[in-house]
Amino acid sequence: MKFELKFDEDIFRNQMDLLRDLAWKDKIVYYKNSHFLGIFLFIIGCMLFYERPNLLGITFIIFSLGILIPYIYYYFKIKSSYKGFEAAKIKEIEANKNLIFHWEFTEQCLIEKVLDYERVFNWDDFIVYLIRDNNLLLITKNHESMILGEVEVGKENFEEIIDFVEKRNVKKNKLT
Structure with missing residues (x-):
């Protein structure tokens, strides 16, 4: 995706x-x-x-x-x-301001691209994900957070992303 x-x-x-x-x-x-x-x-x-x-x-x-x-x-x-x-x-x-972010969800990793800068996170790098106020927060072992909102991608895509993340064995926070 x-x-x-x-x-x-x-x-x-x-x-x-x-x-x-x-x-x-x-x-x-x-x-x-x-x-x-x-x-x-x-x-x-x-x-x-x-x-x-x-x-x-x-x-x-x-x-x-x-x-x-x-x-x-x-x-x-x-x-x-x-x-x-x-x-x-x-x-x-x-x-x-005026930047476009590219997020790519693959079977092995999550890739974020901005201009010429690219960050690649393997699914093993994520320790937990949270869902708060229709936002998906992915937190890495280095305590970096990545946030993706339902408003940004749409309701259907957001639910699809959550299902995709759950299948990658990222643990869900128990407080949600």
């Missing part, structure tokens, strides 16, 4: 947001909710310690810091990664 795909900025942005969410969404949700508990424990610990310094107040403060410190760390880490991710996305959009 061969596909010729013209670069579309909106599709690219949606696919990159999908990748970002796959990487960070669980941590964001966990730390978004856990910091409320940390603040609550910190306030109670301070009140207990202020009334009469004791072990219970110190314990509450220590537990709250154990919750709040990772929250603060991941807050700044995720925030900085978003900035870097947005900058990389803008660079990629500028570099790929």
Whole structure:
């Protein structure tokens, strides 16, 4: 199967947001909710310690810091990664405007061609595939990701590609 795909900025942005969410969404949700508990424990610990310094107040403060410190760390880490991710996305959009990508699915490999550049991935190179929001994500052993959307190839072709990938013994992620 061969596909010729013209670069579309909106599709690219949606696919990159999908990748970002796959990487960070669980941590964001966990730390978004856990910091409320940390603040609550910190306030109670301070009140207990202020009334009469004791072990219970110190314990509450220590537990709250154990919750709040990772929250603060991941807050700044995720925030900085978003900035870097947005900058990389803008660079990629500028570099790929008006390009045509060629994807070829063969029995032995997946071939991606852009201009004179060609990447060949044997099916053994892929460790997992995911289907999220009508996008097929293929992830290699080197943690490179390749994304193909149903919008780009059409519903029938998309289902055909998924069947083809399943037959190549690429493992499906259990979370889908």
